[in-house]
Amino acid sequence: MTAAGDTALGLYLAVPFCRSKCTYCNFASQVFAPARYAEYCELLARELALAAADGLAGATLTSIYWGGGTPTLLPAAGFARILQAIGDHFTLAPGLEHTVEAAPGTLPPERLDALAAGGVNRLSLGVQSFADAELRAVVRLHRAATARDDLARARAAGIANLNLDLIAGLPHQTESSWQATLDAALEAEVAHVSVYMLEVDDDSRLGAEVLASGSRYHAAAVPGDDFIAAAYELACERLEAAGIRQYEISNFARPGGESRHNLGYWLRRPYLGAGLDAHSFLTAPRPRRFANPDTLEAYLAPLRAGRLPRSAPTWLTPQAEREERYFLGLRRNAGVGMPHEPDEATQAAAAAQHLADGLLERRHGGIALSAQGRLLANRVLADFLETPLALS
Ligand code: SF4
Known part of the structure; x- marks a missing residue:
């Protein structure tokens, strides 16, 4: 164990691959050919080795969170390669919270089994809505029934700690469709729900179009700010009434179901981010933040040459x-x-x-x-x- 770096930290793993680009998405995720997945996994494993050698060897991981993107698109061999690198270079805390974000429809039985066998004990499902017309409008490939099936099969595979992401303000959303989405989320009896208000900004195709009054991505069907605020407040009330209590602006949990990994961000606990556009916050010997490049080639090229791809740190x-x-x-x-x-x-x-x-x-x-x-x-x-x- 090094004396120089943090000895306990969360680990964020960014997987930037998606099956389609949702119109509201402003993340550094894209549709890449699956042929690129294997090299990405190999180089992400290399990044973990280099980060360990840079002062974190043997550090205890208190949480692992795979985000993206759609981490559940990774082939089993790539997932296993990254897990192996984690095991080679870090120590896993007892009771570690190990979360994977998943798009509904990307969880065939063999993948669920591989996740459970790899120690994943929490799944965050990007449901967004239980109204199929809203899902279609933003180019989500799943339907409400897909999400319901995935929840049941995740439980059957032994992953019972479940989160649903929902978005208030999708195109075509109405008060009754939002009520129905909340009904379905409550019927799912999950431990955790995240509710985001649709962001309208230049960083997504839909947001840019709303600003420009275009029509290709259903911008005209995006509800107004007052509707979105009311939908968010309704979600707060209904979740609270069901015992799913708000603990952060966008996050709600049953007692004990809070995301320990995400709490670490708000409580300013150290974390290492690996993968495309991943951000890190390390505190020893002094607090600093740094980030990886947000384009695939800029991320991969330094790693191919055996170097960490991260930016120079900003010392706080x-x-x-x-x-x-x-x-x-x-x-x-x-x-x-x-x-x-x-x-x-x-x-x-x-x-x-x-x-x-x-x-x-x-x-x-x-x-x-x-x-x-x-x-x-x-x-x-x-x-x-x-x-x-x-x-x-
Ligand atoms: S699945 Fe998630 S990361 Fe991928 S495009 Fe849609 S919102 Fe963005």
Whole structure:
């Protein structure tokens, strides 16, 4: 074990491959020929070896999270190769949370068995909606029935800790179709639900089209901001009433079902990200963030030459750490302590302003976003930054 680096951390593994590109997606994922998967897995395994040699050898992994993209597209041999590299270079914590994101329809029995045999104990299913017309409109390839089947078969394969992702604001969504989606999510009796509000920005085809008033990707059928906010609030109410409690702006869980890996992001615990466009936060010997390239060739080329592909680290100043504590910590319903240090004047002013306007409220002796504040979270959180963000 090295003395220089973090000795306990989460591991994020990015798999950028998808069967189709969803119109709302702004991730660095693409449809690549399956012939490229094997080299990607081999070089991701190499990245893990290089990262271990760079100060993390033997570190204990407290969580593993495969995201993307669609990690369940990987062939069994590629999945096994990466698991082998993890086992070769890191130690697995007892009771490790091991999550894989999956698109419904990419979980044939042999893949589910391979995941379970590889130690995966949590599955995050990108359901998005239980209304087939909404799924079709955004080029999701699965249907509601596919998601229901996958949930049943995941349980049968022994993976009982399940999350469903839902999106409020898909094209053609109506109040009754959203109610039906929430009904189905509750009937699924999963431990965890994530609810995202559709993002309208230039980074996805659908978002760009909404901004440009185009018609190819059903932009005209995207509900308005008021509908999306109401749909989000309805989800909060219905999940809460069913005992699936909100613990972060977009995340809801039954007691004990919270995502430990994602909690680490908001609590600023160290994590290593490997794969295309993966980001890392390491804290020893000093806190720093760095990221991998977001195009496939720029990621693979350094690894072929035996080098880590990551950017130069950004070393966090005391100001940056202070900002992150509030910017990330306030995402959690548990909130953060009231700012009171002499160097927290910006945060104290933001807290006072938003307690007065009702976007923050007192909780557990500290401060947390109110229900209204969660709808305007970007604006509220930006006020805790000492260097203003350019918000659109
Ligand atoms: S499956 Fe997920 S990562 Fe892939 S295109 Fe759709 S939203 Fe993006």
